[in-house]
Amino acid sequence: MDSLIVAAAQALAAGDVLGALKRVALRDDAPALALRGIAMAQLGDLARAKTLLKSAARAFGPREAVARARCVVAEAEIALVSRDLGWPEKALETARAALEKHGDRINAAHARNLQIRRLLLIGHLDEAERLLARLDPSPLPPAVRASHELAVAGIAIRRLRIEPARAALTRAAEAAQKAGIPALIVEVQDAARLLDEPAARLVAKEGERPLSLDEVEALLASDAFVVDACRNVVRRAGDIISLVSRPVLFALARVLAEAAPADAPRALLLSRAFGARHADESHRARLRVEVGRLRAALEPLAEISATAEGFVLTPRLPGDAVVLAPPVEVEHASVLALLSDGEAWSSSALSIALSTSPRTVQRALDALATAGMVQSVGNGRACRWMMPPVVGFPTTLLLPGPLPSD
């Protein structure tokens, strides 16, 4: 490296972003472009940072594979932070392999962390866990270690293994302190706070109460028959029946569980499942058909019988029937769950993360925007969606991913 690049890198490492920029502001050689890109990213100008890093990667010579790979990794980090989930992951893997091959283990590990965090965001937990298992965090410097532990915690939280998640967050906090990077310390604190916020509501015959993630974990491990409205499944201990693609059956199951051990009146079932305001004979016939389907679906876990007033649900094994509901019930809650990370998302990134069609996501965003729950900035392809500040929508159970305990 040359003199001003060393001086600028030294300033950047010491947190003097403007000092670094001042030294390389007028230079357009590859290392200067890369440094300016990183400085811009630290100043929050991600669009400019992306352009600079792209030109830097192009400007490095054919012998400078490592420098080029580092630019690609930095670009991938910016893409992840700006929730650009369509960014080519293949390029990141190529860069990671190049760094590993040339012995730059720290940046290779950093690239691996980015891959894992991207998989976490789009809910591919198994793959994320597989990559995580291949990474030995012990030789990593504190900052990379902290982000590694955040990924470990992220997976544990989504799998509802709260003790391991807490342990990982404690290690992340220690590493972040050691690294002394304020943004990282705050990120770890935010993640830890999530564990203590109410994550769901328990609706049972005695009434409702908020549940923390620990309590959710305990509930799902207990003998209770749980209608889980966070994931649209019905479960008891390890047995899970998914009603994700059958919303009418799920709505019926929920009404029955809320009423259990008493019966749920027909009128209530009709209004909650079909939105019917009054019950005529055709509605009653439809209800009979749908209850028959639900009875068949829930057969292994519960029995549904007709009563004079309506229907009653009885778990086959001892244990109460309860409903696990999101803490705040709104439509399109899963979109809000993603937006509540405080980042600006494109609708295409939301569609990748939720594995739903861009049209469905767009409809949800339009509805939420009309209700004043989300806002957008920019137009066309540059349009980004975010939550208005200070909403505090706890999200964990609504985040994408396989079902807890899968």
Added chain:
Amino acid sequence: MKKLQAEIIREYGPFDNAPRVNGVTFDGQHVWFASGEKLHALNPESGEQVRTIDVASHAGTAFDGRYLYQIAEDQIHKVDPETGKILSTIPAPGHGGDSGLAWSEGSLWVGQHRGRKIYEIDPETGAIRRTIESNRIVTGVTWVDGELWHGTWEGEESDVRRVDPVTGDVLERLEMPEGTGVSGLESDGKDRFYAGGGGSGKLRVIRRPR
């Protein structure tokens, strides 16, 4: 052109108080190296540091028999090794794109990193006296017995090479092992080169071939 594998006979560092080695020189007794914010004097026999001077040191280092010269940002400082004081400052010819510094025959020789050049300049004024073209990134410069040597480090490839000071033609090359680069080069006047290892924080001794 002769091509040999560089023979590394000793390694110092990395040092706790030096994050990198940006430049190297030799005062006949101690090896001085630039670590970014300091100059460090090292006893080459024991490998112990004998003292440090607080001075910005981002690239090449040189010694003229009495004073040290040190590139910092886009300037070259003349430093009194006794007091650590900066005595004078001249502009660096590469405007901060400089890497590698040597003193010989009343001139300073400055490597220009991506410019792939070596400048001969007036140590008093900084005026350019001569320009030698290289075809590689220059990361260190030294003179020994009338021979001009410079270090190169481009991505994964690095070597120490002797060039014709008039034409810039490469006469001899010592290839560095994979994963080791040269940032800063100095001869001890006899059979050794001292070479800085950049971000590895190492200082290496390379045998000069006969």
